[in-house]
Amino acid sequence: MVKNWMSQPAITVDADTSVEDADRLAKRHEIQMLPVMQNGRLVGIVTDRDIRGTSASEVARKKIKGDRHPFPELTVKKIMTPNPVTVSYNCTVEEAAEKLLVHKISGLPVLDLQQKLIGVITKSDLFQLILILTGYGKKGILMAIEMEDRPGSLETITEIIRDYGGRISSILSTCERADKGNRRVYIRVFDIDQPSLQHLKEVFRKRATLIYIVDHNGKKREIF
Numbered sequence: 001m002v003k004n005w006m007s008q009p010a011i012t013v014d015a016d017t018s019v020e021d022a023d024r025l026a027k028r029h030e031i032q033m034l035p036v037m038q039n040g041r042l043v044g045i046v047t048d049r050d051i052r053g054t055s056a057s058e059v060a061r062k063k064i065k066g067d068r069h070p071f072p073e074l075t076v077k078k079i080m081t082p083n084p085v086t087v088s089y090n091c092t093v094e095e096a097a098e099k100l101l102v103h104k105i106s107g108l109p110v111l112d113l114q115q116k117l118i119g120v121i122t123k124s125d126l127f128q129l130i131l132i133l134t135g136y137g138k139k140g141i142l143m144a145i146e147m148e149d150r151p152g153s154l155e156t157i158t159e160i161i162r163d164y165g166g167r168i169s170s171i172l173s174t175c176e177r178a179d180k181g182n183r184r185v186y187i188r189v190f191d192i193d194q195p196s197l198q199h200l201k202e203v204f205r206k207r208a209t210l211i212y213i214v215d216h217n218g219k220k221r222e223i224f
Contacts (some may be wrong), residue, residue, distance in 0.1 A: 002090070002093060002121050003110070003119075005128075006118075006125065008118060008120075010117065011029050011034060012037050013036055013037070013046065014038065015040075015075070016075050016076070016077065018073065018075055019046075019074045019075065023051050026152075032106060032122075033106060034047070034074055034076075035084070036108045042086070042111070042115075043082060044076075045084040045152050046081070047106070053088070054079060058094060086109045087111070088113075089111065089119070092112075096121050096126070100123060100126075108121050108122075134172065136188075138209070139217050140169060142187070142188050142214045145204060145209065146185075147183060147185060147208035152204070154173065157187070157207070161192075162188070164192060164196045166189040166190070167189065169190055170188050172186040173185045181208075184211070209224075
């Protein structure tokens, strides 16, 4: 759920905040998106791209006047994106990711049932989730296998891994990019030594198609 992976509380700016102050706030918190509030209500979004994209004529004009900052008098409401795309806190991260892709944006303000801003979720949050779900940070061995898409086929593969002493950390599966009637499965495994891994590869070759095996612990990879 979005509520479990969003960043909270949201770092916000008021619509009448100067772009200079918004720029400093974003840099201080190392974020690229700031929800814009007015009278306690979400009215827009301002990003680092909005700030960088402030018209060259405005920047040049202010520099000629000798101002220390190119746009000290420019306010956020003049460069923000009004009526931003949002997501509910009880949506799934899949739904949030779809909105990011469809609207080609990098982050979403998160609202509760009363339409109150309670956080933000960004592409960085989703990337972190992917790494956690796949167990990447814990290394291990990642196996990519294409197999027949039928009831019990995945169970057969996982039982073989356990027979060789493997401990399965994560399983991701999709029919995308697989031959018709097949499924691609990505399995992260721990506790398999090299001799067992070699035997396991031979067993898999008889039952499925190996795509690759990446041994993060041994820093080895085989592409089949």
